[in-house]
Amino acid sequence: MMWFNKLIASILPHMPKNLVWIFSKRYIAGRTIEDAVRVSKQLNTDGYMVTIDLLGEFITKLEEAEKNRDQYINIIETIQKNGIDGNYSLKPSMFGLLLDEEACYRNIREIVQKAVDYGNFVRIDMEDSQCVDMEIRLFRKLKKEFPKNVGLVLQAYMRRTLDDIKNLSDMHSKDNRLNFRLCKGIYVEPEKIAYKKYEEVNRHYLEDLEYILKTGIYPGIATHDIPLIEGAYRLLKKYNVPKDRYEFPMLYGVAPALRKSIIEKGHRLRVYVPFGEDWFPYSTRRLKENPKVASDIMKAMFVRR
Ligand SMILES: Cc1cc2nc3c(=O)[nH]c(=O)nc-3n(C[C@H](O)[C@H](O)[C@H](O)COP(=O)(O)OP(=O)(O)OC[C@H]3O[C@@H](n4cnc5c(N)ncnc54)[C@H](O)[C@@H]3O)c2cc1C
Numbered sequence: 001m002m003w004f005n006k007l008i009a010s011i012l013p014h015m016p017k018n019l020v021w022i023f024s025k026r027y028i029a030g031r032t033i034e035d036a037v038r039v040s041k042q043l044n045t046d047g048y049m050v051t052i053d054l055l056g057e058f059i060t061k062l063e064e065a066e067k068n069r070d071q072y073i074n075i076i077e078t079i080q081k082n083g084i085d086g087n088y089s090l091k092p093s094m095f096g097l098l099l100d101e102e103a104c105y106r107n108i109r110e111i112v113q114k115a116v117d118y119g120n121f122v123r124i125d126m127e128d129s130q131c132v133d134m135e136i137r138l139f140r141k142l143k144k145e146f147p148k149n150v151g152l153v154l155q156a157y158m159r160r161t162l163d164d165i166k167n168l169s170d171m172h173s174k175d176n177r178l179n180f181r182l183c184k185g186i187y188v189e190p191e192k193i194a195y196k197k198y199e200e201v202n203r204h205y206l207e208d209l210e211y212i213l214k215t216g217i218y219p220g221i222a223t224h225d226i227p228l229i230e231g232a233y234r235l236l237k238k239y240n241v242p243k244d245r246y247e248f249p250m251l252y253g254v255a256p257a258l259r260k261s262i263i264e265k266g267h268r269l270r271v272y273v274p275f276g277e278d279w280f281p282y283s284t285r286r287l288k289e290n291p292k293v294a295s296d297i298m299k300a301m302f303v304r305r
Pocket residue numbers: 124125126127153155181183184185186187222223224225226249250251253254255272285286287289290291
């Protein structure tokens with residue numbers, strides 16, 4: 001079935017957008033901020049924290065970056081006014097990272113400042129390998145200025161990641177802990193710089209996580225992979241990590257039963273809630289990872305709803 005999933009995944013970008021929306025909508029809160037508020041309130045009621053993400057990435061004109069920045073600042077206002085228990089995630093390429101690094105920093109700085117006004121927190125998502133050095137630089141700069149209000153994502157599939165964590169440790173202290181979301185990594189990267197095999201990625205994930213926990217860095221243990229979650233439980237026990245020193249982030253629409261089982265064990269869990277008009281690239285990445293994508297798509301094409 002693997003080859004069939006791959007085939008379906010490769011034709012997704014060429015399918016009509018309305019058809020792709022049918023399978024995509026489970027991964028997206030909706031197109032508007034009202035949708036994000038509604039979904040987040042429900043998740044809060046169900047016992048989950050959230051992180052809000054306005055969809056969009058890899059813009060081609062700097063004016064778009066400014067528009068996105070202003071939109072994000074309004075989003076923060078709305079989310080805060082609605083009393084949502086959540087923070088913010090963003091992709092730097094949406095604020096001009098690949099066009100003008102300095103302008104991107106200034107745009108994101110304004111967003112972080114807005115979150116800081118509410119005592120809140122912004123997480124910088126990690127994008128593909130061309131962005132890694134720049135995103136680490138951006139994080140360093142922001143962390144210096146807002147020591148308690150910014151975090152970064154690191155990808156266990158990158159061969160460099162453990163070194164990156166070690167290098168960034170100069171910014172870590174008991175009063176101002178580093179805060180990393182650790183995920184496997186979603187972009188297609190060459191073998192020269194990234195581990196490709198499932199076992200290899202998982203081994204490095206747990207190695208990175210162990211280093212993070214040993215050092216007292218705050219991790220977001222971002223995975224839906226049961227062996228990794230079980231590995232994380234073992235490490236949390238081994239290092240006797242207090243419940244408020246880590247969290248399990250999971251993606252909206254993925255593995256809700258697993259999500260529930262994690263909070264039932266008393267761990268804190270944060271759901272990543274993406275929303276917005278620019279849903280296509282994010283959703284197709286999610287669909288490609290879904291082991292059931294082929295059967296879901298076949299069902300949607302042939303079963304009347
Ligand atoms: C909160 C959060 C934030 C993230 N941020 C980033 C980021 O900034 N940069 C980045 O590169 N990556 C990011 N990712 C994506 C991540 O890198 C992985 O690609 C993704 O989480 C799938 O890996 P996995 O650990 O769940 O393991 P996998 O081995 O891919 O999946 C394990 C199991 O989870 C279930 N599953 C996984 N994905 C789906 C899906 N789409 N639909 C249905 N079931 C699914 C399946 O049961 C699968 O067998 C993030 C992930 C999370 C959870």
